[in-house]
Amino acid sequence: MLNVVSILIGLLSLVIVIPSQIPFLGWGNWFALPLxxxxxxxxxxxxxxxxxxxxxxxxxxxxxxxxxxxxxx
Incomplete structure (x- = not known):
């Protein structure tokens, strides 16, 4: 069960990290890293x-x- 929760948190973080690869949106990675x-x-x-x-x-x-x-x- 904890593995599924970890994958879901990872997917949520991935949704934040993908747009943060665009220049001037890198600050979004600071929100994704603690998650x-x-x-x-x-x-x-x-x-x-x-x-x-x-x-x-x-x-x-x-x-x-x-x-x-x-x-x-």
């Missing part, structure tokens, strides 16, 4: 790893975008 961290923690508590891994991929995409944009662009 992804919650998904990672919930996925860690699960017996399956797929939800946690999905959230880790989304966190990596958001973090790389923030690094490339200088943190806010």
């Amino acid at each position: 992804v961290v919650v998904g990672i923690v919930i996925g860690q508590l699960s017996s399956s790893n797929s939800g946690r891994n999905f959230c880790l991929i989304i966190a990596a995409i958001a973090a790389i975008r923030l690094i490339l944009g200088g943190g806010f662009i």
Whole structure:
């Protein structure tokens, strides 16, 4: 059950992260990252790893975008 919750949180974060890849919308990643961290923690508590891994991929995409944009662009 926790794995499903983690995947749902990851999907919600993905909806925020995808438009944040556009220039000048990178600040949306700052809203997505705490949500992804919650998904990672919930996925860690699960017996399956797929939800946690999905959230880790989304966190990596958001973090790389923030690094490339200088943190806010």
